Amino acid sequence: MSEPSRPAVVTGASRGFGRAIAASLVRAGTPVVGVARDAGRLHALREELGDGFVPVAGDAVDEDLAATVLAEHRPGLLVLNAGAAPALAPLPEQTWESFGRSWEVDTRHVFGWTKAALTTPLAPGGLVVALSSGAALAGSPLSGGYAGAKAAIRFVARYAAEESERAGLGLRFTTLLPRLTPATDLGGAAAAAYAARAGVDPDAFAARMGPALTAEQVGKAVVGLASDPTPPAVEYRLDAAGLHPLD
Numbered sequence: 001m002s003e004p005s006r007p008a009v010v011t012g013a014s015r016g017f018g019r020a021i022a023a024s025l026v027r028a029g030t031p032v033v034g035v036a037r038d039a040g041r042l043h044a045l046r047e048e049l050g051d052g053f054v055p056v057a058g059d060a061v062d063e064d065l066a067a068t069v070l071a072e073h074r075p076g077l078l079v080l081n082a083g084a085a086p087a088l089a090p091l092p093e094q095t096w097e098s099f100g101r102s103w104e105v106d107t108r109h110v111f112g113w114t115k116a117a118l119t120t121p122l123a124p125g126g127l128v129v130a131l132s133s134g135a136a137l138a139g140s141p142l143s144g145g146y147a148g149a150k151a152a153i154r155f156v157a158r159y160a161a162e163e164s165e166r167a168g169l170g171l172r173f174t175t176l177l178p179r180l181t182p183a184t185d186l187g188g189a190a191a192a193a194y195a196a197r198a199g200v201d202p203d204a205f206a207a208r209m210g211p212a213l214t215a216e217q218v219g220k221a222v223v224g225l226a227s228d229p230t231p232p233a234v235e236y237r238l239d240a241a242g243l244h245p246l247d
Helices: 016-027 039-052 063-073 101-120 148-167 185-198 202-209 215-227
Strands: 007-011 032-036 053-057 077-080 127-131 173-178 236-237 243-244
Touching: 007 063, 016 039, 016 077, 016 215, 032 039, 032 063, 039 053, 053 063, 053 127, 063 101, 077 101, 077 243, 101 127, 101 148, 127 148, 148 173, 148 185, 173 215, 185 202, 215 236, 215 243
Parallel strands: 007 032, 007 077, 032 053, 077 127, 127 173, 173 236
Antiparallel strands: 236 243
C-alpha cells in the first residue's frame, strides 16, 4: 500500500468475504475500520483481531455514514463489499422489490462510497476495490437483478477512475469478480438453488464447478493488491487459482 500507516475501510465486514478481507488485512499489519449493520458480529471480530480492528455499526447504503467514516479515518484502502442476499427464484416468481434488492444495497452502496471517495477525497495513491461478481459476466437467472446490479458496479468503478484522472486526484480503482462458490453462506445457497434447478445433488454440482474459492483466498487477493505499488488492472476475475486480469 502506498501509505502503510493509513487504515483500510471494509464494508460488509461482519461476515463472508468482508470478514475474511478484514481479518487478512489486520493480520498483514493494516488497521481496519469495519462497517456492517450487525454490531454483535463486528464486536466479536474485534475480540478476535484486537485493536487493529475498529467496528462501525451502520448501514452501508447511508451516504452520510460513508462521508463521515472516510473523513474521520482517511483510509489508504477502501474495500466495497457490502451486499444483500438476493431472492433466489426464477424470473416469473420475482416481484420488482425482490428483483431490485441487489440494486438497492450492492450497487447503491458502491455508488455512495465511491462518490465519497472522490469528493472527500481520499489521499493520492488511495486504492478503492469494489466487489462485483462473476455473475456480471455470465448472468444469474435465479438471482433476480443480482447480475445486472453487479455489472453496474463495474461501470461505477470505471467512471470513478475517469473522474479521478480528470481531477488529478491520483486515486486507483479496481473491481474483483469472484466466481460463485459454495464456501460462503450466500454462494452456498445459490449453488444449492442451481443444483436443484438442474436436478442434481448439491455436492455433485459443486464438484462440477472445480476447486471452490474460499473467503480466505479473497482476503489474500485483496492484501496482495493493496501491497503492490504498481497500478492494478481495471478488473480481475477471481477464482481458487487467483486473480486473472480482464483487460
